[in-house]
Amino acid sequence: MTLLTVANLVKTFGSEQTETRVLRGLDLTLEKGQMAALLGPSGSGKSTLLTILGTLMQPTSGQHTMLGVDLTRASDADLTQFRNQHIGFVFQFHNLLPDFTALENVIFPTAIRDGRETAKARACGAELLIRMGLGERVHFPAANLSGGQKQRVAVARALMNAPELVLADEPTGNLDRASALQVMDLIGQINRDEGTTFLISTHDEKIASTCKRQIVVADGKVSG
Amino acid sequence: MLYAFKIASRYLTASKAQTALLVLGVAVGVFIFIFMSALIGGLAEFIMARTAGDISHVTLQAEPVDPVLLHSFTGTTLLVQEPSTQKDALRDATNFLSLITDLPQVKAVSPQIAGSGVLRRGTKVAQVSIIGLEPGQESAILDLAGYMVGGDVQLRSGVVLLGKQLAEDLGLTLGQSVQVQSANGIDAALSVTGIYQIGAGGLDRRSIYVSLSTARTLFAMPQGLTRIEVKLFDLYAADAVTAHITALTGLPAKSWTEDGAQLLEALSAQAQTGYFLKTFAMITIIIGVASSILLSTYRRRPEIGIMRAMGASRRFVVLVFVLQGALIGLLGGLCGAAVGYLALLPFPTRDAFRSGTLPIDITQGSYGLAIALTFIGAVAASILPARAAARVDPVTAIGQ
Ligand SMILES: Nc1ncnc2c1ncn2[C@@H]1O[C@H](COP(=O)(O)OP(=O)(O)OP(=O)(O)O)[C@@H](O)[C@H]1O
Ligand SMILES: [Mg+2]
Numbered sequence: 001m002t003l004l005t006v007a008n009l010v011k012t013f014g015s016e017q018t019e020t021r022v023l024r025g026l027d028l029t030l031e032k033g034q035m036a037a038l039l040g041p042s043g044s045g046k047s048t049l050l051t052i053l054g055t056l057m058q059p060t061s062g063q064h065t066m067l068g069v070d071l072t073r074a075s076d077a078d079l080t081q082f083r084n085q086h087i088g089f090v091f092q093f094h095n096l097l098p099d100f101t102a103l104e105n106v107i108f109p110t111a112i113r114d115g116r117e118t119a120k121a122r123a124c125g126a127e128l129l130i131r132m133g134l135g136e137r138v139h140f141p142a143a144n145l146s147g148g149q150k151q152r153v154a155v156a157r158a159l160m161n162a163p164e165l166v167l168a169d170e171p172t173g174n175l176d177r178a179s180a181l182q183v184m185d186l187i188g189q190i191n192r193d194e195g196t197t198f199l200i201s202t203h204d205e206k207i208a209s210t211c212k213r214q215i216v217v218a219d220g221k222v223s224g
Numbered sequence: 225m226l227y228a229f230k231i232a233s234r235y236l237t238a239s240k241a242q243t244a245l246l247v248l249g250v251a252v253g254v255f256i257f258i259f260m261s262a263l264i265g266g267l268a269e270f271i272m273a274r275t276a277g278d279i280s281h282v283t284l285q286a287e288p289v290d291p292v293l294l295h296s297f298t299g300t301t302l303l304v305q306e307p308s309t310q311k312d313a314l315r316d317a318t319n320f321l322s323l324i325t326d327l328p329q330v331k332a333v334s335p336q337i338a339g340s341g342v343l344r345r346g347t348k349v350a351q352v353s354i355i356g357l358e359p360g361q362e363s364a365i366l367d368l369a370g371y372m373v374g375g376d377v378q379l380r381s382g383v384v385l386l387g388k389q390l391a392e393d394l395g396l397t398l399g400q401s402v403q404v405q406s407a408n409g410i411d412a413a414l415s416v417t418g419i420y421q422i423g424a425g426g427l428d429r430r431s432i433y434v435s436l437s438t439a440r441t442l443f444a445m446p447q448g449l450t451r452i453e454v455k456l457f458d459l460y461a462a463d464a465v466t467a468h469i470t471a472l473t474g475l476p477a478k479s480w481t482e483d484g485a486q487l488l489e490a491l492s493a494q495a496q497t498g499y500f501l502k503t504f505a506m507i508t509i510i511i512g513v514a515s516s517i518l519l520s521t522y523r524r525r526p527e528i529g530i531m532r533a534m535g536a537s538r539r540f541v542v543l544v545f546v547l548q549g550a551l552i553g554l555l556g557g558l559c560g561a562a563v564g565y566l567a568l569l570p571f572p573t574r575d576a577f578r579s580g581t582l583p584i585d586i587t588q589g590s591y592g593l594a595i596a597l598t599f600i601g602a603v604a605a606s607i608l609p610a611r612a613a614a615r616v617d618p619v620t621a622i623g624q
Binding site for chain 2: 057080081091094109115157
C-alpha cells in the first residue's frame with residue numbers, strides 16, 4: 001500500500017544568476033511499513049528531499065501526496081497539523097529542547113496535539129523511553145544526555161504520536177559505531193513491530209545495509 | 225495556552241539570573257513610575273493645601289463703585305480716589321447666608337466685613353486691612369487656628385489678632401493694647417490676644433482680624449456685609465458653584481480660579497512633567513522587555529524550529545514568547561509596586577506634610593495603574609519579536 005508519492009519534484013535555490021537546481025524532476029514512492037535508506041554524495045539533496053517530504057519546505061514544482069492528501073496545496077496551519085499527526089522527525093543535531101527533561105521532550109508532540117501534558121501521554125512516553133533503553137534517564141534534563149542518548153530520545157519523540165512516517169536525517173551521523181548500530185537496531189524493531197515507515201539518510205553503507213531498501217539520490221533524481 | 229505557559233515559564237526559570245535581572249529592570253521602571261506619581265500627586269496636594277485650600281473658593285463681593293466725575297477738564301487730569309468701603313454693597317447678603325450654607329458642595333461660609341485702616345502704637349503707624357470675622361468661625365476659610373504662634377484664635381469684641389511681622393514692627397506683644405482707626409475715621413482701642421504666622425510675608429504684615437461686631441463699629445455698618453467667603457469640599461467645582469450661587473442670590477460671585485489660573489497652570493505643568501517622566505519609565509520598560517524577548521527568540525531559534533517541526537503552530541510559538549513577556553511584566557510590576565510602597569512608607573502622610581520635607585503622598589502611588597500598564601506594555605513589547613519568531617523557517621532554524 002502506498003504511503004506517499006512525489007512526482008516530478010523540482011527544488012531550486014537562489015535567484016537567476018546563483019540558481020542551484022538541487023532536485024530535478026525527482027519521482028519517488030514509499031510503501032507503508034518500508035524501511036528505506038537515503039544515500040548519495042554530500043550536496044546531492046538528501047536533506048532537501050527529507051524536508052520537503054516532511055512538509056517543512058515547499059518544492060519549487062511537482063506533486064507531493066501522502067495518505068491521499070495533496071500537500072503542495074495545503075496551508076501552513078494545515079501542514080503543521082499534518083506533521084504533528086502523521087510525520088516524525090529525527091535530526092542530526094539540535095533535536096531536543098535542552099531545558100526540558102527527556103520525558104517532557106518525548107511527549108512534546110502529544111502535548112501540542114492535546115494542548116497539555118496528559119497522564120496518558122506521560123505513561124506512553126515513559127514506556128517508549130524504557131523501550132529505547134533509557135528507563136534510567138526519564139526525568140533527566142535533555143541537555144545532560146550523551147549524544148547517543150539524545151538521538152534515542154529523539155527517536156522516542158518521533159514515535160510518540162504514532163505517525164505513519166518517520167524521517168531521519170543522518171540520525172547516527174555524530175555517534176560512534178556502537179551507539180549508531182544501537183539506534184538503528186531500535187528503529188528496526190519499531191519498524192517490524194509497529195509497521196512505521198522510515199526514511200533514513202546516511203553516508204554510512206553499513207547503516208544503510210540494515211535497511212531493506214536503498215534509495216540513492218544523484219543528479220537531482222533517485223535510483224533504487 | 226496552558227502548555228505554552230509551561231514552556232514560557234520553563235524558559236524563564238532556565239536562565240534564572242537573566243530573568244532576575246530583567247524583572248529587576250522592569251521593577252525599577254515601575255518604582256520610578258510609582259515614586260513620580262506619589263511625588264507629583266503629593267506635591268499638588270501640598271501646594272493646593274497651602275494655597276487654594278486655604279483661600280476662599282467662591283467670594284461674593286460687590287464691585288467697587290467708581291465715583292462719577294462731575295466736572296470734566298481739558299488736558300491731563302489726576303484723579304485721587306479714596307478706597308471705597310462698599311458700604312451698602314451686600315446689604316441683603318445676610319438673607320442669603322443660610323441659602324449658601326445649605327448647598328451640598330459648600331464646606332464653610334464666612335460672612336465678613338473688611339476695609340482698610342491704620343494701626344497706631346506710640347509713634348509707629350502701619351497701614352492694614354481690617355477683616356471682621358464671625359467669632360467661632362475664625363478658621364472657616366484660612367486656617368488661622370493652625371497658624372497661631374501666640375495667644376488664641378478666639379475673637380471677641382475688643383480684641384485683635386495680628387501677624388507676627390506686624391507685631392514685631394510695632395513692638396507689640398500679647399495682651400498689649402493698640403489703637404485702630406478705620407478708613408471711616410472711627411477709632412477703637414483693641415487688645416492683642418493672638419499672634420499668627422502664615423509665612424507669606426504680605427499677610428503677616430498687612431491683615432489684622434477682629435470680630436464681626438468690632439468691624440461693624442469700625443466701619444459704621446450696623447447691618448450688611450462687605451463680602452462672603454465660601455469654601456467648598458471640591459475646589460475644582462468652584463466655577464460651577466459660583467454660577468449657581470450667582471443665579472440663586474443675584475449677588476456678584478467670583479470663583480478662585482479667576483485669580484488662581486496661574487496656580488492651576490503651574491499644577492497642570494507639574495502634572496505634565498509627571499506624565500512625561502512616567503511615559504519615559506514605561507518606554508524604558510517596553511524597550512527592555514522587547515529587546516530581551518528578541519534576544520531570547522534569537523537564542524532559541526533552533527528550538528523554535530524543532531517545535532514547529534513537531535507540529536507546534538505559529539500561534540503557539542507567539543504565545544510562548546508573549547507569555548514570557550507577560551510573566552516578566554507581571555513579576556516586575558508586582559515587585560516594583562511592592563518596593564515602591566515600602567519605600568514610600570517612611571514619608572509623612574498627607575496630613576502631616578511639613579515645609580522642608582518631600583511631600584510624597586503614598587496613597588497616590590497609582591500602584592494598580594503601574595502594574596496594569598507594565599503588564600500591558602510588556603505584552604505589547606513582546607508581540608512583535610514573538611511574531612517574528614513564529615515566522616522563522618524551521619529548516620534554517622534547525623540548521624540541518
Ligand atoms: N537554503 C538553501 N539555499 C541555497 N542552497 C541550498 C539551501 N539548502 C540547500 N542548498 C543547496 O542544495 C544542495 C543540496 O543540499 P542538501 O543539504 O540537501 O544536501 P545533502 O545531500 O543533505 O548533503 P549532506 O550529505 O552533506 O548532508 C547543496 O548544494 C546546498 O548547497
Ligand atoms: Mg544533509
